[in-house]
Amino acid sequence: MTAASAAQQGGVVDDRAPIVTVEGGGTFVQGIGDASILQAALRGGLGLPYECSSGGCGSCRIQVLSGETESLWPDAPGLSPRDRRKGLQLACQTRACGDVTIKVGLDAACAPKVMPRVTRLELAGVRGLTRDIREFRFRGEKAAEFIPGQYAILRTAEGLRRCYSMSNLPNAEGYWDFQIKRVPGGKVSNALFDMAPGAEIGLDGPYGLAHLVADSARPVVCVAGGSGLAPMVSIARAVGADPARKLDFFYGGRTAADVCGEAHLAGLPGFGDTLRYHPVISSLDDPLSAGWTGLSGFVHEVVGRHFGEALREAEIYFAGPPPMAEALQRLLMIDLKVPFNQIHYDRFF
Ligand SMILES: Cc1cc2nc3c(=O)[nH]c(=O)nc-3n(C[C@H](O)[C@H](O)[C@H](O)COP(=O)(O)OP(=O)(O)OC[C@H]3O[C@@H](n4cnc5c(N)ncnc54)[C@H](O)[C@@H]3O)c2cc1C
Incomplete structure (x- = not known):
């Protein structure tokens, strides 16, 4: 077992959590709730550029200058063969196994406006919208805080993680609504469609930069x-x-x-x-x-x-x-x- 997977299972990592240093940028700690360097950076308040958090887009490419890392998805399509030859890694699919130094251009505009947190939600209700899209209403103990247009990472009991966007507005009652399409053969969408009210799921979020611009009066x-x-x-x-x-x-x-x-x-x-x-x-x-x-x-x-x-x-x-x-x-x-x-x-x- 690597130090990182020990951490994911709640074990002790050496004496302390890995520290990630951005060359010429800043430092942050990869805590136990952080699945990846990207999430740890954002939770540390740094603007590490990203888009999908799913290994697909390649926006969060980093170069690891020193230290040991492990990949959560070695075949992630967000890295091209050229990226792989250059030794680049995806921050959203990479975990630090100990202290590491990375190279990436930070951008303050990418720093979270609402700090992402990890919490548990209970399925409160489901209704059908089309033949393959359903609306899921989950409820957590604390207020649901996000900006319209953002998404969260839902984590199943098996540890699978997928992104889903919220369809409601932030609210003090703790409701998180999602509209999810069943993907034929898809692991997480089908697991969600099989959930019964009262079942629990993990949420990590909010994430996403394509959110509502509050101070614009444009159509x-x-x-x-x-x-x-x-x-x-x-x-x-x-x-x-x-x-x-x-x-x-x-x-x-x-x-x-x-x-x-x-x-x-x-x-x-x-x-x-x-x-x-x-x-x-x-x-x-x-x-x-x-x-x-x-x-x-x-x-x-x-x-x-x-x-x-x-x-x-x-x-x-x-x-x-x-x-x-x-x-x-x-x-x-x-x-x-x-x-x-x-x-x-x-x-x-
Ligand atoms: C920002 C964002 C917002 C989204 N919002 C919504 C939404 O509101 N509603 C909706 O229906 N869908 C949404 N999706 C798509 C959703 O996240 C899932 O891709 C979709 O539900 C299919 O998941 P699945 O597990 O059923 O299918 P699968 O075919 O099992 O998995 C599909 C996706 O999972 C990821 N994946 C596959 N293998 C691995 C692996 N080994 N490690 C890590 N990741 C892997 C890849 O991104 C892949 O495209 C969103 C995606 C993104 C990126």
């Missing part, structure tokens, strides 16, 4: 694809509380049977007026789309056609599968030259 465009509904609903709930703010909400599903989200927005002030919901389907020929007369095509194409250059004036949030997120990035950043600081997104690996 808002939210684009959700597939399982990306939750963070867009949370942002819409926060923005929609102000009827003076314009919000266009696009949901892209494959068939008419996959369309969802409207019921979550319908009760907000300005719905149908300043707050508009636009469902889009991509498989018009599918029997499940029979009778559909609404928008069709890929959701990024529809958004581009609907707004064109007017997107330069908007605050744009999007979440969903990597191909959708990458197509929107190209449209906004390259084709339309929308300023980068108005574009906020998470790719759901």
